[in-house]
Amino acid sequence: MEFILTQLSGFGGAFWALVIDPLTYIYLIVSVFLGITFGALPGLTATLAVTILTGFFGNKIPLDYSMIALLGAYVGAIYGGSYPSILLNIPGTAASAATAMDGYPLAKAGRGGEALGLTTTASFIGTVIGTFALLIFVWVLLLISKNIASPEKALLALFGILLSGTLMSEDLVIKGWIAGLIGLAIAMVGLDPLLSEPRYTFGWSYLLSGFQVVPVLMGAFAVPQIIEGLRHMEAGKVIALQGRILPNMKSIKRYLPTIGRSGVIGTGVGALPGVGEDVAGWVSYGVGKTVSDEGDKFGKGSIEGLLSSETANNACIGGALIPLLVLGIPGSPPAAALMGAFKINNIIPGPTIDPAIILRVVAIMLLASFTMFIMGLFTARIFIKILRIPQTVFLPIVMVLTTIGSFSVGGGINDLYLMLGVGFAAYLMNMMRYPIAPLVIGVILGGLFDETFRRSLLISDGDLSVFVSRPGAAILLTLNVLLILSQLPFVKRAFGRLRGNPA
């Protein structure tokens, strides 16, 4: 009880400090607005919003304001993706893909205003659920994570990469794993963390410090989006918004169980390392379709279907921050970008993180969700106007933003070459349906994996049993092995036979 009271008073203090600072509101309003705009414009994503703002703010403004800007943009962008899903039938972000299934038919039926109003409310409640889960679970996990040593950290990093490769692959799972390995390989460039041995530097001094995270993030997430957006023609006509946006309490009360369930699912999926908002949206949509009384209406304009995905993808944000803050393993691609921001500010997320930072993150998330809610309800029509801007107009500006952001954080031309190289490679990988998130997570976790894996071996004098003799390590190793085994064709066939489905 005392612990809870201490945390609540700490959270109250952090919240109050933000509330009384006028600059908080400026950063919040601008970043949430930018986030919703990024989410609303098809072709721009939440990850891109966080990445670009990381480059823009870098480490030149106080960390608190930097976090407000990035978290505000993150919350806003995930919510903003619902606009084009509902009004254009084009998901603004991958996280809103499931939203389009029901949102567009609703808008076509003249219920666009109602859909948007309920989506805004559901996104707000979802974010709050995720935020409170973050406040509660982060402390429990932090206590557990104090006992995590090098073997567990190495296996956890590997699990994060493998899991994100498995769940983010659209085509073959093997491609997700290859992307993760490419990310790990990129992280190996530079001086090794234990002996300072140069690796793959080819005599180029720039490479001695390894690849900077921000240019890699920009290259992996921004450049392919720009090329893809410019390569294809602008699509679709925005449906005129009909009906009032402000939802009535009766509707909200009616759908509260759906919102609550989806919030919990979204938070849970978010807590899985490297998975992200799009998976959360689809999982919640799938569960909703199974358990709902109106499951047969899903995909034809069901409010429950719409709320299932929209609540979950916003709740996922809080969930995704749990592994990031506790273990230093990002729960989603935007969280990976957020980790880049932490890194350039010399903050190392993980068991050793300053607890005050966690409390500030929770307070910022809460304020950002309120800002998003108010903006969503009262300024929706501005975003609908923004939605009409063709991609070909804003993508060149994004290119300029990306360039100056990448240059400013790294401070060198080499970072721009790196960004372009990674960008073209990521574009080709996208074309071949390789997921990019495992690559980025591999780059971010590569150093941690390398260091902790080798430290484990050093401590045990090369005895590999260190990965099974500790209970935590044994569990994580089993999870890694099971994850790999579950994807092998003969295991899949065996499971299929067990389920009575021999295919």
Next chain:
Amino acid sequence: MDNSDDRAVLRARDFWASLGLIVLSIFFLWKTSDIPLFGGNRAGVSGADWYNSAAIVPLGIFSGMLVLSFVLLSIAIKEGGAKHALTSVGIGWNKVEALRFSTIGIIMLAYIVGLVPRVDFILCSGLLITALIYGYHGGHARRSVISTIFVGLAGLFAFAFYLPQSQWSAHVDDWVTLILWAVLSILVWLQSKGDRVLRIIPVIAITAPVFLVCAMAFGFRQNVPARTGLVFKQIEYHYYVTLRPIWRN
């Protein structure tokens, strides 16, 4: 393209990609052999055990990649990827798409490699924005080629004439970029009748980079590319010499 065609294209690409990955994995495994594994002197410290080596994790990564690449190759071959690899299905791109991608690629390359390091950021970004909106709005193939020529020329000039870093602050490339931007803008203006997007290009092309570079340099005190560029040098001078003293005093 229907689903089976889509799959055939994907497997053909997988076939080529797996071959590329195999070559890369082998190359990096060979490069890893440069890092001492058993014994040897590392950074002045003598190590004698394999587990002490900086090569151990990279060896695992590239071996893993090699194995996965062979698995991918076998999947691609089983699903007909090798059969389609040398046919048009294997490429999976039509002429229009190829042209669009190559022109975007050239423009980005000219901008990042040729222009940004050497030319004033406002000028080169203005040219880029003008070229990209003009070239890709509405899907006119001819316009994308014209845009590529303009940005390519500016980039090539800056790159070829100011290759050594010591010459990067020269201004001739700034003037060349400015002239090319002006000519392209006139071209856009001549064709802008009836097209709202084309009409707003000059406004966006000027305001976006000016706002960004000033916010970055003066608002967030960040480093910006080509600080001694033709336009930014003047802005920076007047900011510190003319404007700042007004509110400082």
